[in-house]
Amino acid sequence: MMHTQCPFCSVQCKITLHSSESTTLHPTLPLMTYQAEGTPNAASQGRLCIKGMNAHQHVFNRERLKYPLIRRQGELVRASWQEVNDYIANRLQQSIQQSGRDSIGIYGGGSLTNETAYLLGKFARVAIGTKYIDYNGRFCMSAAASAGSKTFGIDRGLTCQLSDIPLAKCIILAGTNIAECQPTLMPYFNQAKENGAQIIVIDPRVTATATIADIHLQIRPGTDALLANTMLKIMLEQDWIDHEFIKKRTNGYEELAELVRSIDIEQTASICDVPVALIYQAAQVYAQASTGIIFTARGVEQQTDGHLAVRYFLNLVLATGKIGKPGCGYGAVTGQGNGQGGREHGQKADQLPGYRSIENPADRAYISSVWNIDPEDLPDKGVSAYEMMELIDQQQITTLFVMGSNPIVSNPNIPLVRAGLEKLDLLIVADLFLSETAQLADIVLPVTAYLENTGTLTNLEGRVLLREAARPIPYESKHDWQILCELARVLGQHTGFDFAQAEDVFNELRLASRGGLADYYGITYDRLRREEGIYWPCPSLDHSGVPTMFADSFAHADGRAVFTSIANVATKDTISSDYPLLMTNGRVLAHYLTGVQTRRSATLTAREPENFMEIHSQTAKRYHIKDNDWVEVSSVRGSFTIRCRIKNHIREDTLFVPMHWGGAQNVNQATDPTLDAYCKMPGFKVSAVCIRPASLRYL
Template sequence: MSTIVEHQVEQNGVRVMDTQCPFCSVQCKMQIIEERGAGESRPSYQVIPKPNAASEGRLCIKGMNAYQHVLTGERIEYPLLKKDGRFERVSWEEAYEAIVRRFTQLRSLYGQHSIGLYGGGSLTNESAYLLGKFARVGLRTKYIDYNGRFCMSAAASAGVKVFGMDRGLTNPLSDIERADCIILAGTNIAECQPTLMPYFTRAKEKGAFLIAIDPRETGTTRMADLHLRVRPGMDATLANGMLKVLLEEGLTDEAFIQNRTEGFAELKEHLDSLELAEIAELSGVPEGLIRKAAFAYGKASTGMIFTARGVEQQTDGHMAVRNFLNLILLTGKIGRPGCGYGAVTGQGNGQGGREHGQKADQLPGYRLIENPEDRAYVAGVWGIDPAELPGKGVSAYEMMQKVHEQEIRALFVMGSNPIVSNPNANFVEEGLKKLDFLVIADFLMSETAQLADLILPATAYLENTGTMTNLEGRVLLREASRPASGEAKHDWQILCDLASRLDRAAFFPFADAEEIFEELRLASRGGTADYYGITYDRLRQEEGVYWPCPEPGHPGAERLFEESFPLASRKAYLTPVENHLPKELISPDYPLFLTTGRVLTQYLTGVQTRRSPALAARDVESFVEIHPSTARKYRLEEGTLVAVASRRGEIYVRCRFSSDIREDTVFVPMHWGDTQNVNKITLDALDPTCRMPGFKVCAVHVTPFLLNEMA
């Protein structure tokens, strides 16, 4: 309670709450002022941006309205147990007893790995850490993963392989305006992280040349000097074209290649074998524009490359990112001011959420669960024998396959909505309905929660204290600023309570989030994501601290790889990348590519933003964006309902014409559920390395809804 009072001032009917936005990875700071006038039944709210290093005191429309979904009357405020198909209010003791009874029965019948845990990239570091520990120590199951698998896994795995480390940005945001050339590949920052846009506009004002790679025109591409309208799924091929030009035109940094990389000979041999004309044909980008982009980046003395879901959510996402990292390494644009790489994290804690153990193959500190030394170290911190730790599980979508096959018989979901966020969502829904027991911990009713056997009310961002790690790798402290709503409990509290009832209380003795962070510091010590030098007191004083931060007096690593890379050779890897066609190609029956993404007013599966009246009013429903010429070909009229169908199912959305999209491509946002859930039709093929689904490319056809219905 003391921390709540500290960050909430209430006087004369006015409550002032200091907090930060719960949405994207910028984690903008803000102050919410709640005022209740005399005789007024409802308070009014004012939101004021607060100065901070990342957003520089800016808020976007989502942040300005982020209080609405927390303070709405739609909160889940007490445990709900489904009886005869209807949810009924029960006590926390009844809820816990139901979980322990069912989990114990299922483990007895089907083994300890019959229970799965599914987390989220918006959980605090403390909750994500504890969820991983609860899986391995509380339940001793190998099956745990999280929705961040669909966000960052391609870039994360590429960064680990090429650089030896995965951190969202290799350098601070302030370096952006020091770059002479910036490549934005598959990222729509104008709508997804709009408070970062001034960094890019300032860079342009200083003469930077901006290149945007996207099949459609967006607010981000309109800012660019050069827009490469790539065919969906062909980003790696486009990068090959740029690499070939750099090599042939002598636009490489030979000293950097010699001293800081390995694998150049193999990459050169591969690029020599490619034809630029063929690359242009495959990628859909004219040869002249590929050359222009390569010259701009190659000749620039400083430069940065950013990738996001457009490049990463593909069945070759891992290798596609590695090819963009090849561009950086061939030109030596890393480890110095104005140079570097940025994987633009989507979720609020997408960075920290994957560092401390809720990913199938990881232990805290970015340690690997199959590495004997890593297992021994973390087991020592946790006070168990390393042999007690289970092995590696499977990725998020593969967990849904295990659910469908009934190898996983019960699922505990914390802060996620897998029925909307997973590909091939009809398959996922069928699987979840087969479960013997589904538990959801959340603070709003989601499409997945509707299927649950038991719902546990969790606190929202204004109510719980914890750390978040932004896209820079800067650890921030977000402190509670109001009491919990109703009977809601913190995520970590729920896990500690359950551990106690499963006779594992000794391993979960935590009284508050700071105590959990103290153990996290120790568990991460010496790991790649080393938080040991970071404390709550330090975060309060300094606003945020970059990791790795190995000792209390360490300033934190603002810029990475200045002298070497954390690999055995101390050198980064250059990698030949094949021209890769999407797993599903267009055909006469399915003649259009579908790609997915976000819109400015919505966030992830929309559970929070669709509960905000101000945001919902701006985008009341989903849509399909289609080129007017394509629409005429298929007898589609602007503003009418259409059916968008793939081999997996169909959805019904409003038709929206735009000349800013390729004629062979349509776009549907990802924020709606039910009959507008675009993931009912997306492809479930996975990247072989990082297990990222190929959300960004599948084949569809679009027909007028009424004609489809009559047929």
């Protein structure tokens, strides 16, 4: 029996994994079989979804990388750790001598433990000395994180607890499909409905989540920001706002009122393609509810105006005073397993541990003291994940180290990304499997799986959890943090990377985060074992953590939250005669991120063996497409070929394609790489495309 934690979504459900020998097929060669059940915990309350129940399958998959690989004569072949470490060190030193430290890029992931995320940032800035580090969480949480920081002074996924959901009388789910992305949370929403809550869903599709909605605003993709401002306009006109809260606890209201004054409700409703009466109803239900919570996710955030769209929804929260008390708040529904913790401790281009800013002299000085380096030697801010791909294509970055990510599938504009990666002098990938990115690598390093490595992860509530190793390290795999320590040492960093276990890394993380916005100092492994999980901020060992944020004040210096009155001028893909349809993307229940792990699960792959495109029946009829036909989808950036599913729960002007497949079925062959001006989030959710039946030469 093994006690562990699901490696997938941000709920981080606890698991008990039972094993037994099966002799059904080979009596003389018994096979080990496994069965997972949920372990009671505060977040999922013991529930598991289909992914959690089968997460162990990829761990035991025969395609697991067993030893290091090095490319010789065009082929990846087995090598020793000593050989690959020496090779990497020599090549990195050559790159630094020839082109400078910033010729090297580091690319992390939002599923790495807090310990590895922290150490990856330190490795980049101390062992390598490069400013170029970012991670795939840029495509997940950057819009909500930057919006929360500007509005509240701090970013934590949920300002409230999951247990507040049943207390809310109105819940807005904007661009989030909880039922497929975080299914173990659905009972919270069902309980809220039983308690009399009205649920408002904002989504271009009638998703499994939308089926529980009392009001479904089936908007045109890309119009979320406009919808939020239209709702606010109605609330201000009807005086459905909390004047006392606004006066005592916020700044910027008058400027905001001026911004929305010019909105023509009939016109904006037409642009959103939602009836005016329905927008009025949604605004009234939320504004007049005694308690309420707004949740956003990638549908709102993965847009070129994602930052402002979230801030406009936060304007609704502040205008009604629904925050800092039971049954109230805002939640950015984190996508990746450690999407919250992964962005707090130094993987992002502009951040240092504890959510400190790399551009703040005091923050730089403090972290430099922890790392025992001169602040002048700490690199400056780098660029976002996709901008790194552009620099690679321009050959300004000539070496890339990738850990826990698959950028050739997850980035937008894959034609440019692939071309760039193929130009690299050296590509190093640390992963469980030979992912699409690893297939291009010069060096591939085998890492341990979730059942084998100990570390902390922070769930969507901001609750820090400890996941301990449940089985020995197999083959020649090594922990992520061990790989970083060994590479640092062969690069000459003999101090600062001499950790013996994950807990040692965490203890340095605690010190590095001390006094920062994301303060973990009071959290220890011993406490986590006793208390199950602890909310940050937790500044001291006798502090119990902060489950509900902003009960008395916000994190800005004056204690007030800030309305935004910035006008939205973001550009987006628009339909034309050449590209008359809008394509959006998202997740399906059976898979996770780019599918590197879930596509190695027989059970999950059987549920969704290949990618697909959802299309309305009337749209399919216009293009002479039948259900299950192969279709070529094209934008100005590229094209891919995919099988279609005719579904009338989607808008006629919209196509939906999941994001979990690479190669010829990769939706990101055609997605928009235009970046949000504030957070550098690409415009994944709105791409103008055309379609046609695929001839055999495309298959």
